[in-house]
Amino acid sequence: MDPLTVKELASRVLQHEDLFILDIRRREDYQDWKIEGRNVENINIPLAEIKAAPAEAKQQLPLDRPVYVVCYKGISAQTATALLQREGMDNVTYLIGGITGWGEHLEPVKAGTLPSGGSIYQFLRLGKGCLSYMVVVGNEAMVIDPSRFTEVYQTFADKHECSIKHVADTHLHADHLSGGRKLAAETGASYWFPQADDEGASFSYTPLQDGMTIALGDNQRAVTVLASPGHTYGSTSFIVDQEYLLTGDTLFVQSIGRPDLAGKADEWAKYLHATLYDRFPSLSQRMVVLPTHFSSTNELTEDGKVQSTLQALYTNNQRLNISPQKRFIELVTENLPPQPNSYQEIRQANLGLVHPEPKQQQEMEAGPNRCAVS
Numbered sequence: 001m002d003p004l005t006v007k008e009l010a011s012r013v014l015q016h017e018d019l020f021i022l023d024i025r026r027r028e029d030y031q032d033w034k035i036e037g038r039n040v041e042n043i044n045i046p047l048a049e050i051k052a053a054p055a056e057a058k059q060q061l062p063l064d065r066p067v068y069v070v071c072y073k074g075i076s077a078q079t080a081t082a083l084l085q086r087e088g089m090d091n092v093t094y095l096i097g098g099i100t101g102w103g104e105h106l107e108p109v110k111a112g113t114l115p116s117g118g119s120i121y122q123f124l125r126l127g128k129g130c131l132s133y134m135v136v137v138g139n140e141a142m143v144i145d146p147s148r149f150t151e152v153y154q155t156f157a158d159k160h161e162c163s164i165k166h167v168a169d170t171h172l173h174a175d176h177l178s179g180g181r182k183l184a185a186e187t188g189a190s191y192w193f194p195q196a197d198d199e200g201a202s203f204s205y206t207p208l209q210d211g212m213t214i215a216l217g218d219n220q221r222a223v224t225v226l227a228s229p230g231h232t233y234g235s236t237s238f239i240v241d242q243e244y245l246l247t248g249d250t251l252f253v254q255s256i257g258r259p260d261l262a263g264k265a266d267e268w269a270k271y272l273h274a275t276l277y278d279r280f281p282s283l284s285q286r287m288v289v290l291p292t293h294f295s296s297t298n299e300l301t302e303d304g305k306v307q308s309t310l311q312a313l314y315t316n317n318q319r320l321n322i323s324p325q326k327r328f329i330e331l332v333t334e335n336l337p338p339q340p341n342s343y344q345e346i347r348q349a350n351l352g353l354v355h356p357e358p359k360q361q362q363e364m365e366a367g368p369n370r371c372a373v374s
Helices: 006-014 027-032 047-052 053-058 076-086 098-104 150-159 180-187 265-282 310-316 324-333 343-350 359-365
Strands: 019-023 040-044 066-068 090-096 107-113 119-125 130-137 141-146 163-168 190-193 211-214 219-227 236-240 245-246 288-291
Touching: 006 019, 006 098, 006 107, 027 040, 047 053, 047 076, 053 076, 066 076, 066 098, 076 090, 076 288, 098 359, 107 288, 119 211, 130 150, 130 211, 141 211, 150 163, 150 180, 163 180, 163 211, 180 190, 265 310, 265 324, 324 343, 343 359
Parallel strands: 019 040, 019 066, 066 090, 141 163, 163 190, 245 288
Antiparallel strands: 107 119, 119 130, 130 141, 211 219, 219 236, 236 245
């Protein structure tokens, strides 16, 4: 069997195909972060155990379906694959790039069509649980919450014969390195950022202001800015063509954003409550919510998107049905997962105050996102 690429893996996960993954990393790393999908089956046998007893490892694996070996970067997996093949397993191959490559791959899907003309695309970073967006109207585009892999957005824009005119970050990210400034510089686009999250940023930007509109193509009010503090003080959402609500890390399909990554959980939880219990309920509940993260591939729809309507979320998302405010704040601040890997360093990098090398960037972003309340 030929080795599996991360793009092929992404396609199979999105199509909910059956997959069997043999992860040969250390047990603690596997337990912290693994390849997931609706029909993905995982087993963890560290490489040292396979080397010591390949025949015993074989007994734990299926012989009637493909087995894909995953390591950190796709190198050790080749060794494990060869050992198992010597045991007579011709149904074994490996994932090129390993879990690192999986965590860096972006897969674009069409999230919807705009009522006034145009489209919105969702870029799924399946291995990291991150989402970014491109809004296209005519031959102009706006990219929201881009990852550091800016070439993906430029290639996609070129393919769709449009120019990236605007780039925005909904807030100061703490779980992944933003590609916003870099993409804006590469394309000559305007870079938008919430001033309330400016903690000494070293770069210039155009401040996002509540109620302002951003034009795309012939639609002068394609995107409306909506202040939605809580995850951070400057957290901002975008209403696209009055149909889609891009909520950043404020509201997710199955949870809500955590308010503690700047050490101000109690204070920001109050803002989060006001956003979720006052501001968003005042909007049209038919709006389609498009968040910047997801916690589980169970949040993917049958056609491979992460989205829901406000109405459905206020019915099904338990974090949106807690009263009184005091109880909400208690639950939010007491149910916080471990903090993201290197989150303080990531915040500093996203402010332009430190400039990590590519290898450091990989290490800083390793692991799942942890932006949601448990």
